[in-house]
Every structure is written in C-alpha cells, then in structure tokens.
Amino acid sequence: MGDILIGTCSWTDKALVGSGWYPPGRRDAEGRLRHYAERFPVVEVDATYYALPSARNSLLWAERTPAGFRFDVKAFSLLTGHPTRTAALPADLRDRDTGDPGLLDEIWHRFSEALRPLREAGRLGTLLFQFPPWFAPGARAEAALHSARRRAEGWPMAVEFRHPDWWREARRDRTAALLADLDAAAVAVDMAQDLPTSIPPLTPVTSGDLAVVRFHGRSDAWGTGTKEDRFRHTYERDELMEWRPRLHSLADRAAQVHVLFNNCCADAAVRAAETMLDLMCPATHRRGATG
Numbered sequence: 001m002g003d004i005l006i007g008t009c010s011w012t013d014k015a016l017v018g019s020g021w022y023p024p025g026r027r028d029a030e031g032r033l034r035h036y037a038e039r040f041p042v043v044e045v046d047a048t049y050y051a052l053p054s055a056r057n058s059l060l061w062a063e064r065t066p067a068g069f070r071f072d073v074k075a076f077s078l079l080t081g082h083p084t085r086t087a088a089l090p091a092d093l094r095d096r097d098t099g100d101p102g103l104l105d106e107i108w109h110r111f112s113e114a115l116r117p118l119r120e121a122g123r124l125g126t127l128l129f130q131f132p133p134w135f136a137p138g139a140r141a142e143a144a145l146h147s148a149r150r151r152a153e154g155w156p157m158a159v160e161f162r163h164p165d166w167w168r169e170a171r172r173d174r175t176a177a178l179l180a181d182l183d184a185a186a187v188a189v190d191m192a193q194d195l196p197t198s199i200p201p202l203t204p205v206t207s208g209d210l211a212v213v214r215f216h217g218r219s220d221a222w223g224t225g226t227k228e229d230r231f232r233h234t235y236e237r238d239e240l241m242e243w244r245p246r247l248h249s250l251a252d253r254a255a256q257v258h259v260l261f262n263n264c265c266a267d268a269a270v271r272a273a274e275t276m277l278d279l280m281c282p283a284t285h286r287r288g289a290t291g
Contacts, residue, residue, distance in 0.1 A: 002211075002251040005070060005125075006276050007040035008269040009214065009262040012047065015228075019267040030064055037065040040273060042072065042125060044214075044260050049074040049130075051088050052107070053114040062121035070125030071118060072158070072212070072258055076111050079104065079148065080131050101147075108151040119155075125258055126156040126185060126210055133162040133197060133223065137171055142178065149182045158212045160187035164199050172202065179206035185254075190243065191216040197223055203246050211254040213247065215272065217263035233263045235272040237279075244279055 010016065011032060026035045036043060045053070045061075053073070061071060078084040078098060086094050090110065096103045118124045129148055135141055149157065159179055161167065166175045179186050185207040189199045205211050216222070217233025224230070250257045259276060261269040 001248070002253075002255045002257055004247055004251050004257045004259060004280050005040075005042040006259045006273050006280065007036075007042040007044070007261070008264070008273050009044040009260050010046045010264055010269075011036040011043050013264045013269075015264060015266050016270065021267040021270055030060075033061065033064045037069050039270075040277075041068060042070045042258050042260070044128065044262075045071050045073045048111070049077050049082075052076055052090065052111055055114045055117050058115055058118035059121075062118055062123045065123060067122070069123055070258070071123050072125040072128050072260065073115060073118075075127055075129045075148075076107060078107055079111065079151075080129050081135060081144065082132050104147075105151065112152070112155065124156065125256075126158045126212065127152060128158050128160065128187070128212070129184075130160040130187075131162060135161065136163045137165050137175070145178065145182060145184075149184065156185075156210065157182070158185040158187050158210065160189065160212075160214065161199070162197070164197055167200055167202055172204070176204045176206050179204075183207060185210040185212055187212045187214055188246075188250075189214050189216055190218070192218040192220055192222055195220065195222055201246075203250050205250060205253040208254060210256050210258065211250040212258045213243070213250070213260070215259070215261045215263060217268075228265050231263050232265045232268075234268050235261075235263065235275065237275055240272065240276050240279055243276075247280060 017032070022032050022035055026032060084098060093103060093106065115124065165171055176186065186204045188201065188203045190201055190213070192198060215235070217231045219230055219233050221230050247257060247259060261272045263269050263272060
C-alpha cells in the first residue's frame with residue numbers, strides 16, 4: 001500500500017495566520033513553516049499561482065523542512081489559461097501578448113528553474129495544473145493539455161479540472177485515459193454535490209506514482225461570492241470518514257496519495273487535516289503532536 005500524506009493547501013494563508021494556530025515565537029516566515037512541517041508531511045504552495053516563484057524561496061523551503069516532506073506547487077495562472085494580471089509578469093515580459101506560445105515557453109522556463117532547487121532537494125511532490133471552469137473537454141483543450149505536458153516534460157504533474165464534463169459518466173474513461181497518456185496524476189475533489197458545476201467525488205488513478213485529493217469544503221457558494229463564501233466549511237468527522245475507504249483504495253493503486261484541505265477559513269483546514277490524520281493510521285503518518 002502506498003503512503004498517504006495529509007496536509008493543507010497553504011501554510012501562509014492570512015486567515016490561518018490570524019487564527020492563532022501558530023504559537024507565539026513561531027509566527028515569522030521560518031517559524032511558521034517549521035511548525036507546520038512538524039505536524040504535516042505535505043503542503044500545497046498556492047502563491048505560485050499568483051506570481052512566479054523564486055529560487056531563493058525554493059532553497060529556504062527545503063532548508064526549513066525535514067527529509068520526506070513534500071511541496072505540491074500550483075502552476076502559475078498563465079500556464080493554465082487563467083486571466084493573469086500584467087503586473088504579475090516579470091517586468092521584461094509585460095509587453096508580450098499573453099496568448100503567445102513563446103511567452104508561455106519563457107514563463108515555464110522561469111517557473112521551472114525557480115523550482116529546481118526544491119526538486120533537487122527531494123522536496124517537490126508534484127506540479128498542480130488546475131484548469132479553469134470554462135476549460136471544457138474538446139480538441140482545443142486536449143491540445144492545450146499536451147502542450148502543457150511537453151513544457152513540463154520530466155516533471156511530476158497533477159491535473160485538476162473545474163469543468164464537470166470531464167468526469168461525467170459518458171466522458172470519464174476517456175479523461176482518465178488522456179491523463180494516463182500524459183503521465184499526469186488525476187486530482188479527485190470533495191465539494192458540494194448539488195450545484196451545476198459540481199465535480200463528482202471520483203477517485204481515478206492515472207499515475208502509479210501519485211494520486212491527489214483536494215478537499216474544497218461543501219459550501220453552496222462555490223463559484224460565487226468571496227473566497228470565504230466559497231470555501232467556508234467545517235468538516236465533520238463523519239464527512240471525512242466517507243473518504244477513508246476511498247483513500248485506502250487510492251493507496252492500493254498509487255505509490256503515494258496526497259490529501260490536501262482547501263477549506264482555508266481561519267484554522268478550518270488544519271483542523272480537518274488533523275482529524276483526517278486521526279482517521280488514517282496516525283502512527284504511520286503523523287509527524288508529531290498536533291497541539
């Protein structure tokens with residue numbers, strides 16, 4: 001059975017920092033990451049979606065975490081077809097057309113080079129390519145996926161779709177086959193299931209190396225309102241128990257499973273991750289007392 005690593009989708013979220021979860025004396029950048037890494041073995045880096053990372057941060061992240069810790073790094077917005085502010089681009093690239101494939105190649109080069117120290121230190125879990133809600137199945141989308149994979153050749157890659165048609169019954173086998181052909185891990189999600197945009201809680205495994213599950217909360221405001229509206233949810237133990245057999249099934253089919261909580265309101269995500277740790281073989285996966 002593969003390892004199940006449980007964590008959250010950020011350790012720097014303002015709501016978490018303001019919640020009091022970090023103890024006095026460990027509220028600076030170094031202290032927060034060290035405190036988090038003593039409690040969880042994996043985290044998602046969300047900031048890289050909004051701005052290109054730096055090699056310096058990659059080095060610091062590696063230095064401040066123990067062997068075996070993993071960072072799943074979210075792809076920069078332009079690499080997944082999301083609207084991207086001009087100010088988020090490097091100054092020397094701001095006059096370029098954001099639809100220019102050459103610009104995407106250059107952005108990928110700088111993105112990947114900044115992460116290379118993290119990868120060389122053995123801390124990189126995967127690159128998370130989260131595609132937008134309007135990224136619907138079709139020839140154009142498939143071509144975009146192949147282009148993304150060509151850029152990221154040799155790098156671990158996970159794909160999350162936000163358009164529900166990718167995983168509807170008539171399409172799901174083809175989607176799984178496409179991701180397997182790309183050697184990309186499918187991202188399973190937990191979210192409210194009574195919305196037009198709801199993604200079903202399927203658990204396909206398209207890479208023998210890795211499976212990823214992201215828990216978005218079960219807010220009916222998904223896709224609307226503020227970030228707090230979209231992600232506000234406190235997981236009950238029974239809701240997480242539903243996933244226990246699914247996670248074991250994923251671990252039977254992949255060498256590693258990353259379970260990440262994205263209900264980032266106050267300390268809801270870390271508390272849900274702590275509960276999931278209690279449910280999933282804590283002696284094997286816990287890094288220490290959760291406090």
